[in-house]
Amino acid sequence: xxxxxxxxxxxxxxxxxxxxxxxxxxxxxxxxxxxxxxxxxxxxxxxxxxxxxxxxxxxxxxxxxxxxxxxxxxxxxxxxxxxxxxxxxxxxxxxxxxxxxxxxxxxxxxxxxxxxxxxxxxxxxxxxxxxxxxxxxxxxxxxxxxxxxxxxxxxxxxxxxxxxxxxxxxxxxxxxxxxxxxxxxxxxxxxxxxxxxxxxxxxxxxxxxxxxxxxxxxxxxxxxxxxxxxxxxxxxxxxxxxxxxxxxxxxxxxxxxxxxxxxxxxxxxxxxxxxxxxxxxxxxxxxxxxxxxxxxxxxxxxxxxxxxxxxxxxxxxxxxxxxxxxxxxxxxxxxxxxxxxxxxxxxxxxxxxxxxxxxxxxxxxxxxxxxxxxxxxxxxxxxxxxxxxxxxx
Amino acid sequence: xxxxxxxxxxxxxxxxxxxxxxxxxxxxxxxxxxxxxxxxxxxxxxxxxxxxxxxxxxxxxxxxxxxxxxxxxxxxxxxxxxxxxxxxxxxxxxxxxxxxxxxxxxxxxxxxxxxxxxxxxxxxxxxxxxxxxxxxxxxxxxxxxxxxxxxxxxxxxxxxxxxxxxxxxxxxxxxxxxxxxxxxxxxxxxxxxxxxxxxx
Numbered sequence: 001x002x003x004x005x006x007x008x009x010x011x012x013x014x015x016x017x018x019x020x021x022x023x024x025x026x027x028x029x030x031x032x033x034x035x036x037x038x039x040x041x042x043x044x045x046x047x048x049x050x051x052x053x054x055x056x057x058x059x060x061x062x063x064x065x066x067x068x069x070x071x072x073x074x075x076x077x078x079x080x081x082x083x084x085x086x087x088x089x090x091x092x093x094x095x096x097x098x099x100x101x102x103x104x105x106x107x108x109x110x111x112x113x114x115x116x117x118x119x120x121x122x123x124x125x126x127x128x129x130x131x132x133x134x135x136x137x138x139x140x141x142x143x144x145x146x147x148x149x150x151x152x153x154x155x156x157x158x159x160x161x162x163x164x165x166x167x168x169x170x171x172x173x174x175x176x177x178x179x180x181x182x183x184x185x186x187x188x189x190x191x192x193x194x195x196x197x198x199x200x201x202x203x204x205x206x207x208x209x210x211x212x213x214x215x216x217x218x219x220x221x222x223x224x225x226x227x228x229x230x231x232x233x234x235x236x237x238x239x240x241x242x243x244x245x246x247x248x249x250x251x252x253x254x255x256x257x258x259x260x261x262x263x264x265x266x267x268x269x270x271x272x273x274x275x276x277x278x279x280x281x282x283x284x285x286x287x288x289x290x291x292x293x294x295x296x297x298x299x300x301x302x303x304x305x306x307x308x309x310x311x312x313x314x315x316x317x318x319x320x321x322x323x324x325x326x327x328x329x330x331x332x333x334x335x336x337x338x339x340x341x342x343x344x345x346x347x348x349x350x351x352x353x354x355x356x357x358x359x360x361x362x363x364x365x366x367x368x369x370x371x372x373x374x375x376x377x378x379x380x381x382x383x384x385x386x387x388x389x390x391x392x393x
Numbered sequence: 394x395x396x397x398x399x400x401x402x403x404x405x406x407x408x409x410x411x412x413x414x415x416x417x418x419x420x421x422x423x424x425x426x427x428x429x430x431x432x433x434x435x436x437x438x439x440x441x442x443x444x445x446x447x448x449x450x451x452x453x454x455x456x457x458x459x460x461x462x463x464x465x466x467x468x469x470x471x472x473x474x475x476x477x478x479x480x481x482x483x484x485x486x487x488x489x490x491x492x493x494x495x496x497x498x499x500x501x502x503x504x505x506x507x508x509x510x511x512x513x514x515x516x517x518x519x520x521x522x523x524x525x526x527x528x529x530x531x532x533x534x535x536x537x538x539x540x541x542x543x544x545x546x547x548x549x550x551x552x553x554x555x556x557x558x559x560x561x562x563x564x565x566x567x568x569x570x571x572x573x574x575x576x577x578x579x580x581x582x583x584x585x586x587x588x589x590x591x592x593x
Contacts, residue, residue: 016415023574023581028591071579072572098440099433129444134494189501205572209565216526217513219505226568227575353586361578368574 004382015375022371026363032282033363034235037272040215041232044200044222046267047174048080049240051089053262056165058090062177062187063107066099069180069204074107075230075358076202077178079237081111082355085118086241087264090162092172094127094148096136096186101129101152110354120153121160128152137186141169141195169197174221178202183211188219202229227365230358237355239277240267244346246291247298251339280349283356283363289323289347296321299347303340310344323347405588408580529557 001009051057061080065073084091093104104126112118120126127148130136139147144166145158157163166172175197177184187199198221203211205226214220224233241264244250250263271277279290291299296314300307309332313323325348333341353360410425450466453459468490474483518524532554536543543551585591 013416019574019577020581023578024585027578027581027585069576071582072575098437098444101440101444129440131445131449134497189498189505193501193504205568205575206565208568209561213510214505217510219509226571227578228571357582361575361582364578364581365571365574368578369570372570372574 002385004378004385007378008382008386018371019368022368023364026367027360030283030360030363032278032284033359033366034278034281035228035231035359035362037232037236038225038229040220040223040225041229041236042222042267042269044176044224045083045233045236045240047198047200047221048083048089048176049087049267051174052087052264052266053089053260055090056171058092058162058166058172059084059174059176060172061091061093061104062175062179063093063095063100063104064097064177064179064181064183065103066097067103070103071361072204072226072230073178073180073202074103075227075361076224076233077103077107078111078354079230079233079358080176080202081107081124082114083233083237083241085111085115085123086237087262088123090166091124092127092162093124094136095129096131096133098129104128104152114352121151121155122162125157125160125162126152127157133186134190137191138194140172141191141197144168144172169195172197174198174200176200176202180204180207183207184214184220188214192219200224227358227361231362234356234358235281236267236272238280238349238351239272240265242346243280244343246295246347249302281351281359282349283351283359286348286350287324287326289325289344291321291323291347293319293321306336306340309336401588405584408584412580528553533557 048059051059059080061077063077081091083089093108095101095104108120108124108126118124128151130148136147145163148157151157151160169191175187175191177187177199179201180203183201183203184199187197191197192199200220200222201211202224203226205228208223208225211220211223215223224230243265244263245265248261250261252261255261265271300310303310310323313327313332315322315324323344325345328336328341328344336344407425407428410421413419414422450462453462454466468487471483471487474480514526514530516523518527532550534554535547536551536554536558538551541547
């Protein structure tokens with residue numbers, strides 16, 4: 001019996017073990033890899049980002065899935081909510097599935113842990129579970145507050161600060177639905193033709209092939225496809241929305257000319273292709289904040305009282321100035337103050353685990369795909385060898 | 394022991410019970426499978442009572458005296474006669490009423506699913522993708538036109554439709570593999586990160 005014949009009669013349980021190892025090893029030993037972003041992800045990101053800092057614009061997230069599809073859809077939801085929190089974008093969420101309601105709470109609470117200034121009813125609002133999907137979808141085209149009435153916490157919608165400037169789909173102009181079964185049906189079939197609302201989807205990879213025609217015909221402005229789509233969106237948030245210029249003081253809300261100062265930076269293809277962005281998307285643990293001398297001077301100028309602490313921590317290396325956050329003791333942290341500590345931590349570009357979960361998953365995905373291709377090739381070669389032998393006999 | 398730790402341990406145990414099926418069928422797998430069905434049903438029942446019956450039926454009728462809601466409530470109750478052989482016919486009334494939604498969906502479905510899609514297939518052929526889409530659309534449509542034998546030049550052209558579909562199936566299969574692997578990744582991430590805490 002040769003190698004290929006053995007492969008043909010291999011017990012399937014060996015294959016399961018190899019698949020498990022191909023996933024476990026890359027998960028336990030993460031490495032920095034790049035995810036090339038696709039136009040459908042970039043379009044969705046740009047559309048959401050165009051609402052940044054606007055009182056009269058909001059997005060709606062529709063959670064149409066249960067726990068079974070969370071590994072693919074949940075990282076997308078987290079990434080989009082994080083984008084909204086970073087860039088001051090009003091975000092609403094609802095579900096027409098009973099099992100979707102706890103997932104909304106889980107997603108908002110999970111992201112909110114990292115954003116202590118974000119408040120429910122002011123920056124985001126969870127409408128919760130709503131029955132009668134069609135009535136709700138059509139009703140919101142007329143008036144959102146009258147249709148939804150109360151949010152998941154039982155508060156009257158019309159009394160919430162977030163509703164200021166938001167009446168119907170003219171303002172809540174983008175709906176992103178996350179689904180693993182019949183994605184976007186209500187929004188594409190009813191809300192879009194009747195009210196002109198923009199629709200985008202976050203779908204499981206299985207469902208993606210069915211949705212591409214809607215993307216091609218322009219009925220969807222963007223689509224996130226499975227774990228890959230989530231990983232792409234995570235990357236865009238890190239490169240643009242979570243980016244902080246060391247020289248800008250974001251605690252000041254307007255500049256000298258009265259223009260709003262928004263955290264993050266707008267999308268730009270040239271930034272995405274720039275070599276310097278690689279340091280923003282490392283999924284391995286980062287502990288060092290790196291500055292050019294000019295950046296360091298501008299950064300320290302924002303914190304004159306903490307200058308002595310930064311001077312004590314800084315190290316010069318190859319013309320750059322480095323501050324290692326692992327050297328900040330609890331005493332130094334107290335002296336530094338929480339705002340400065342958070343900012344220096346942010347400038348290390350270390351990514352919280354929950355915001356890179358899809359990218360770590362994609363590493364495992366890549367290894368598993370290569371392994372499956374090898375299995376398919378071996379299986380096919382073995383099959384044709386056996387077939388040739390049986391013809392000879 | 395914190396609540397999070399207990400819930401993670403229960404979830405980890407049930408995950409392993411389901412994974413044990415990969416070795417062979419066993420009582421742990423069957424227990425976890427049946428538990429899933431039972432818990433899902435129980436959750437849906439309680440949720441429906443708390444989030445639908447109470448706020449949309451009980452409170453408006455009993456507390457706010459919005460008695461007009463009694464009519465749709467009765468219509469909804471008629472669904473329950475489905476279980477009766479004698480009075481099962483009554484359940485057809487709410488079903489007939491809900492057909493209104495189907496009627497509303499037909500024109501909207503035709504608009505979004507057919508008309509807009511057709512319009513987008515009729516755009517000027519400005520790049521290679523649009524040419525490929527046009528050829529593919531015609532070839533696949535003709536492949537399912539069985540009044541003419543698939544022979545000669547016509548047969549070769551409709552055969553192209555079959556190749557287009559094969560490529561489509563291949564893409565679907567690839568995406569399915571990706572989705573299934575993603576689910577496995579999600580579970581393994583849960584086991585090694587949330588339960589065992591091997592990575593931060």
